[in-house]
Amino acid sequence: MFSTGPLPGGGDGGRGAGGPSLLRWLGLRMWSRQGTLVFALLWFSSWVFLNGLVLVQRRVLSDYCSDDKTRRILQRLCLEFGEGSVTGDMCEDLCVLSLVEYKRCLYYENGKKVIEARWRGTPIILKSKLENFSSYEPLGLVDYPQDAAEQLSPLDMVFYATMEVRSALGLTEGDDDEEGGGVNGSLARLWGNKLKLHERTYSRAELDSLWALLQQEEYTFLRVLQDLSVHVAKVLGSCGHFYAVEYLSAGHTWDQNIFSLEGVGVSGQDKPKPLGRWTSREMVHRIALSFLDMVSHFDHDFTHKLHLCDIKPENFAIRKDLTVVAIDVDMAFFEPKMRDLLDQNCSSDEDCSFFDCWSRCDLTSRRCNPRRHNSNLQVICEKIFRPWFSPTLLGTRAKLPLQVELQRAVQECSETEEGDEKMQKDRGAEGGQSRGIHQRLLSILTRLLQDEGASGEGGGAGRGEATPTRR
Numbered sequence: 001m002f003s004t005g006p007l008p009g010g011g012d013g014g015r016g017a018g019g020p021s022l023l024r025w026l027g028l029r030m031w032s033r034q035g036t037l038v039f040a041l042l043w044f045s046s047w048v049f050l051n052g053l054v055l056v057q058r059r060v061l062s063d064y065c066s067d068d069k070t071r072r073i074l075q076r077l078c079l080e081f082g083e084g085s086v087t088g089d090m091c092e093d094l095c096v097l098s099l100v101e102y103k104r105c106l107y108y109e110n111g112k113k114v115i116e117a118r119w120r121g122t123p124i125i126l127k128s129k130l131e132n133f134s135s136y137e138p139l140g141l142v143d144y145p146q147d148a149a150e151q152l153s154p155l156d157m158v159f160y161a162t163m164e165v166r167s168a169l170g171l172t173e174g175d176d177d178e179e180g181g182g183v184n185g186s187l188a189r190l191w192g193n194k195l196k197l198h199e200r201t202y203s204r205a206e207l208d209s210l211w212a213l214l215q216q217e218e219y220t221f222l223r224v225l226q227d228l229s230v231h232v233a234k235v236l237g238s239c240g241h242f243y244a245v246e247y248l249s250a251g252h253t254w255d256q257n258i259f260s261l262e263g264v265g266v267s268g269q270d271k272p273k274p275l276g277r278w279t280s281r282e283m284v285h286r287i288a289l290s291f292l293d294m295v296s297h298f299d300h301d302f303t304h305k306l307h308l309c310d311i312k313p314e315n316f317a318i319r320k321d322l323t324v325v326a327i328d329v330d331m332a333f334f335e336p337k338m339r340d341l342l343d344q345n346c347s348s349d350e351d352c353s354f355f356d357c358w359s360r361c362d363l364t365s366r367r368c369n370p371r372r373h374n375s376n377l378q379v380i381c382e383k384i385f386r387p388w389f390s391p392t393l394l395g396t397r398a399k400l401p402l403q404v405e406l407q408r409a410v411q412e413c414s415e416t417e418e419g420d421e422k423m424q425k426d427r428g429a430e431g432g433q434s435r436g437i438h439q440r441l442l443s444i445l446t447r448l449l450q451d452e453g454a455s456g457e458g459g460g461a462g463r464g465e466a467t468p469t470r471r
Helices: 011-061 067-082 091-095 154-169 173-177 187-196 204-214 217-225 280-300 335-342 376-388 391-399 401-415 421-427 432-451
Strands: 100-109 112-119 122-128 235-239 242-246 306-308 316-318 324-326 332-334
Touching (some): 154 217, 280 376, 280 432, 376 432, 391 401, 401 432
Antiparallel strands (some): 112 122, 306 332
C-alpha cells in the first residue's frame, strides 16, 4: 500500500503539521523586515539628533552670537579709543558717557557683527564687517609718521579716500568725466568734495578709523548714497570700525504682508487719517509703489545703474511713512563692477549667475555676457509682488477687475528679461520692455489706491506715485 503521509499545502495533514511551520516562517520573515525598517528609522533619527546637537553646539554653546563675546568686542573697542588708536563721533558716548546701551547681538558670521543698541534713547544697529579693528588693512598708501604734529593734509586725505571709494564702488577714474546716465555726477568725486569742506588736518586715529570704515563696502554705499536716496538706511555715526545705522524692522518671508505694519501708516504730512491709519491693503499698495520708485531710482538716477543681487524680504525694511529702505547692500553693485562679476568663462547659462543677477552664456566664445540679463524689477516681482498679490491672500478680492489686471502684470513682470544689448537696441531704448511693465504696475497700483479712497500723495509711495512716468 502507498504511504499516505502529509501532503504540503493540502489535506488535513497539511493543516495539522505543515501549516503552523509555514506561518511561523512567514511571521519570522515579516518581523525581520519590520525590524530592519525600525532599525533604519532609529539610525536616521539618531543621525538627525546628533547633527542637531552639532548645530546647537555651534550656534549656542560655542559663543556663536553671545552677549558676553559681543560686550568684550565693544570693551576692546573702547580700550583702543582710550589709547587714542581709534575715534569717531559716537566713541565718547559709547565709552565715556555710557549713552550707548547694548541690547543684544543680532548676527555673527565670519567676523561680521550686527548689534542692536540704543544711542541717546534712539534704537540703532551697530555693524562691522570684521569684529577686530586690527583685522582691517592699515593705511599703508602713505608713510606718515607717528608724531601727531606731522598729519596728513586735507588734499592728501581727499585723494586717498576718493581712490578707496572708487575702488569699493567698482568705478574707474574715467567715470569722473563720464556724462549722461545720471544727474548726480561721480559718487567718488562727491565724497571727495564732502571731505574738502572740513579744511583741516586729520589725526592718526581719524585716518585709521576712516580707512577701516572705507574697507567695508556696505558702509561706503550707505554713507555715499544717503544724501542722494531715501531708499537706503541712514548712517548715524561711527566709532573705530563700527558704524551705526537707523533701526528699522526688516521684512520676513513668513509674514503675509512681508513687513510688520504695526505703528506705521501715518500720512506723509504727519496728519493721521480720520480712522487713524490706512488699511493693511492700502499700506501694501503704497509699499509696492515705493518699491517701484526705488527700482526706477536705482536704474536711472546715478551715473551707473545700481544692481541688487540679493533680493529677499529680510534685506528690506520700511519707515513709518512706508518708504522702502534697502538695509543690507553687501550684494549691491554699480554697472562696471556688475560686468566684471558676470564676465566669466562658462559652458552653460548656469555658470553665468551671481545670486539674483544672471546673464547668458555665449557658447561660441565660452564667455558669459557681461551685461545682466534679468533686472531688479523682475526679481522684485518674482520674490516680493507675486506672494503679495496672489489669489490665495486676496481671497474674494482676487476676482475684481483691477486685481486680476495687477496679477497678470506681476506675472508678466516676473517673466520679463532685460535681454542683451542687441535686443535693447532693436527696441530703440534701453530696457524698453522692462520700463513698459514698470509703468503698467505703477498705473494699476495708483488706480487701486484711488478706488480705495486713499489720497494720491504721501505715505512713502515715493516720487513716482502720483504720476505714471518719472522721466
